[in-house]
Amino acid sequence: VTAAPTGPPVDGPVPLVGVLGAGKLGEILVAGLLRGGWPATRLQAAVRRPGRGAEIAARYGIVTGPAERVAAVAEVLVLAVKPQDAAALLDQVAPVVPAGRLVVSAVAGLGSEFVAGRLPTGTRVVRVMTNTPARISQGMSALSAGTGATAEDLDVVERMFTPLGATVRVPESQQDAVTALSGSGPAYFFYLVEAMTDAGILLGLPRQVAHDLIVQTAVGSALLLRESGEHPVTLREAVTSPAGTTISAVRELEVHGVRAAMLAALEAARDRAREIAAELR
Numbered sequence: 001v002t003a004a005p006t007g008p009p010v011d012g013p014v015p016l017v018g019v020l021g022a023g024k025l026g027e028i029l030v031a032g033l034l035r036g037g038w039p040a041t042r043l044q045a046a047v048r049r050p051g052r053g054a055e056i057a058a059r060y061g062i063v064t065g066p067a068e069r070v071a072a073v074a075e076v077l078v079l080a081v082k083p084q085d086a087a088a089l090l091d092q093v094a095p096v097v098p099a100g101r102l103v104v105s106a107v108a109g110l111g112s113e114f115v116a117g118r119l120p121t122g123t124r125v126v127r128v129m130t131n132t133p134a135r136i137s138q139g140m141s142a143l144s145a146g147t148g149a150t151a152e153d154l155d156v157v158e159r160m161f162t163p164l165g166a167t168v169r170v171p172e173s174q175q176d177a178v179t180a181l182s183g184s185g186p187a188y189f190f191y192l193v194e195a196m197t198d199a200g201i202l203l204g205l206p207r208q209v210a211h212d213l214i215v216q217t218a219v220g221s222a223l224l225l226r227e228s229g230e231h232p233v234t235l236r237e238a239v240t241s242p243a244g245t246t247i248s249a250v251r252e253l254e255v256h257g258v259r260a261a262m263l264a265a266l267e268a269a270r271d272r273a274r275e276i277a278a279e280l281r
């Protein structure tokens with residue numbers, strides 16, 4: 001395994017960040033921080049299994065260890081465990097976390113009050129929902145000031161998540177909606193690519209050709225949308241000629257209620273995020 005490339009050093013004082021839970025998201029964050037020039041000496045990761053700790057240490061050149069060891073020294077703690085493991089992790093680290101620490105909850109459904117309530121008085125919490133394109137610095141991270149968080153805290157967290165992609169600030173009350181839209185969002189696009197590839201096969205194209213056509217069309221459309229700044233309706237109308245092929249397809253999408261399905265699907269995801277939050281309480 002080769003060491004991850006690192007960027008130019010970041011300016012100014014750099015807090016010691018402890019990523020608690022080095023699974024998929026934790027590793028994305030570690031790699032992203034290093035890519036953004038965060039010094040490896042200012043980053044630690046907490047693991048449950050020593051084997052995983054050794055793997056992360058070898059791959060990124062950072063200190064790894066059990067959560068209580070990392071949480072005792074880190075100035076900014078990032079919670080990156082599954083929702084069902086969050087309470088146990090907080091109880092594990094609470095006795096060693098000094099008062100007044102900044103804690104970033106990257107856990108779906110884990111509200112800042114829940115986090116602050118299980119850690120020493122004065123703990124400040126920022127909530128973040130990111131997504132998997134963060135792996136290639138194309139993530140979308142939504143930040144919310146939670147219990148006790150200051151404007152400076154949001155700046156620190158924004159600086160940490162900027163190497164992972166775009167960032168936006170939203171009120172914490174909107175985090176369940178964000179989870180439904182951009183947190184789960186990549187899955188909807190992958191689902192669409194899968195379905196369109198199947199359609200290509202139905203039309204007689206080899207699977208690989210259909211896949212390549214759709215992936216590049218997805219990338220091109222996304223970049224056009226972002227870089228032109230034009231409304232999606234305008235861009236769609238530009239490919240929809242009178243009595244043409246596109247409008248025939250669009251009619252079928254309407255007949256099959258695809259728009260209504262999107263609305264219902266995202267509402268279901270938002271409701272599930274709320275349910276997970278309620279189960280944690």
Ligand SMILES: NC(=O)c1ccc[n+]([C@@H]2O[C@H](COP(=O)([O-])OP(=O)(O)OC[C@H]3O[C@@H](n4cnc5c(N)ncnc54)[C@H](OP(=O)(O)O)[C@@H]3O)[C@@H](O)[C@H]2O)c1
Pocket residue numbers: 020021022023024025026046047048049052066067080081082083085088089092106107108109129130131132183
């Ligand atoms: N993956 C995503 O795209 C994504 C996107 C946005 C948000 N999130 C959020 O990120 C969180 C983590 O998701 P994930 O996909 O990264 O899960 P994951 O791959 O299962 O990673 C969680 C990691 O936390 C470790 N862990 C659990 N309890 C621990 C403890 N007490 N001390 C140290 N390590 C501990 C687990 O160790 P073991 O290996 O021993 O189980 C595992 O490696 C979730 O809450 C999710 O809502 C994920």
